[in-house]
Amino acid sequence: MSTGRLIIDLDAVVANWRALDSMTNCKTAAVVKANGYGLGAANVSKALFKAGVRQFFIAVAEEAVAIREELGPKPEVCVFSGHMKGDTDLIRDLGLTPMLNSVEQLTHHLETLPGHPFGIQLDTGMNRLGLEMQEWAAVAELALAQQPRLVMSHLACADEPDHPMNPYQLAQFHKMTDGIQVPRSLAATGGILLGPDYHFDLTRPGIGLYGGLPFETAAPAVELDLPVIQIRDVAEGEVVGYGNAWQAERPSRIATVSGGYADGITRILSDKATLYHGDTPCPLVGRVSMDLLTIDVTDLTEVPTKLSLIGPNQTVDDLARAANTIGYEVLTQLGARYNRKTFGK
Numbered sequence: 001m002s003t004g005r006l007i008i009d010l011d012a013v014v015a016n017w018r019a020l021d022s023m024t025n026c027k028t029a030a031v032v033k034a035n036g037y038g039l040g041a042a043n044v045s046k047a048l049f050k051a052g053v054r055q056f057f058i059a060v061a062e063e064a065v066a067i068r069e070e071l072g073p074k075p076e077v078c079v080f081s082g083h084m085k086g087d088t089d090l091i092r093d094l095g096l097t098p099m100l101n102s103v104e105q106l107t108h109h110l111e112t113l114p115g116h117p118f119g120i121q122l123d124t125g126m127n128r129l130g131l132e133m134q135e136w137a138a139v140a141e142l143a144l145a146q147q148p149r150l151v152m153s154h155l156a157c158a159d160e161p162d163h164p165m166n167p168y169q170l171a172q173f174h175k176m177t178d179g180i181q182v183p184r185s186l187a188a189t190g191g192i193l194l195g196p197d198y199h200f201d202l203t204r205p206g207i208g209l210y211g212g213l214p215f216e217t218a219a220p221a222v223e224l225d226l227p228v229i230q231i232r233d234v235a236e237g238e239v240v241g242y243g244n245a246w247q248a249e250r251p252s253r254i255a256t257v258s259g260g261y262a263d264g265i266t267r268i269l270s271d272k273a274t275l276y277h278g279d280t281p282c283p284l285v286g287r288v289s290m291d292l293l294t295i296d297v298t299d300l301t302e303v304p305t306k307l308s309l310i311g312p313n314q315t316v317d318d319l320a321r322a323a324n325t326i327g328y329e330v331l332t333q334l335g336a337r338y339n340r341k342t343f344g345k
């Protein structure tokens with residue numbers, strides 16, 4: 001097998017969901033957008049369904065196909081992008097719950113699918129999706145008369161517990177929703193960790209399920225090993241890779257491994273990433289190629305057959321830091337051509 005081996009631990013995902021669920025006294029849904037943050041939406045939602053999850057969130061209606069194929073009609077599948085023109089057939093045929101986010105969407109939904117379930121998305125300051133205060137005031141009575149399944153908003157800075165935006169958005173959400181007889185939801189992973197004031201009736205964790213920050217005690221859900229294709233010795237002064245970007249300062253041993261930017265290992269990691277052989281760090285030298293990395297294994301006492309990019313010595317967030325990004329992006333960029341081994345329920 002010449003592609004990287006991506007090990008996906010569904011028991012860890014389930015354990016993370018249980019841990020987040022146990023932090024609140026309300027219901028806990030699961031966000032499985034972007035193919036379950038890169039881990040596989042069908043596998044992930046199947047494992048979580050078995051563990052008791054009955055409400056899933058996705059970004060766009062098309063993402064529901066894989067989930068309905070796996071789980072059938074039972075769980076509620078909610079769509080953050082709401083009811084866009086062109087989504088009507090999918091929303092009806094797959095029984096989806098769009099989180100309507102504008103007056104236009106609300107009108108469109110009530111006209112095209114009267115009586116079909118929906119939720120409402122409010123903007124409490126992030127200015128990304130959702131009805132603003134005045135818009136909501138204008139349509140709240142009409143919308144609430146149709147008994148929405150959920151009224152929700154999203155926090156912009158929940159990964160920074162002391163950020164003044166958190167209490168500000170909380171106050172806005174109260175102003176807009178206090179007294180309504182509909183379940184409310186404000187918290188994703190970060191919001192759960194902010195404490196009970198933020199929990200309302202339902203939480204919507206994503207990244208925490210998959211082992212990422214800000215859920216610091218999460219169980220890691222993925223490991224990634226890259227196979228060594230070839231090993232060579234280079235003399236002091238010899239160069240490695242595109243652009244001669246690295247030059248040996250001592251006689252060195254270079255391992256060329258399978259994996260590159262086409263697999264989501266961003267080029268920004270050129271000369272920056274570290275791979276591991278057991279506990280021994282091995283620096284990536286030179287540029288990340290489309291399908292290959294060159295690794296300095298001079299200090300190893302044995303010849304490696306594979307090197308670890310994500311594992312016990314380097315978490316998804318460690319790798320994200322080296323790449324100047326966040327764990328969310330590392331996970332959702334995990335390559336499609338890896339040899340994926342999914343284990344657990």
Ligand SMILES: *Cc1c(COP(=O)(O)O)cnc(C)c1O
Pocket residue numbers: 031033080153154187188189190204205206207208
């Ligand atoms: C992605 C997303 C979530 C999940 O957020 P995490 O930070 O991954 O827990 C929840 N709600 C909305 C609206 C989102 O877009």
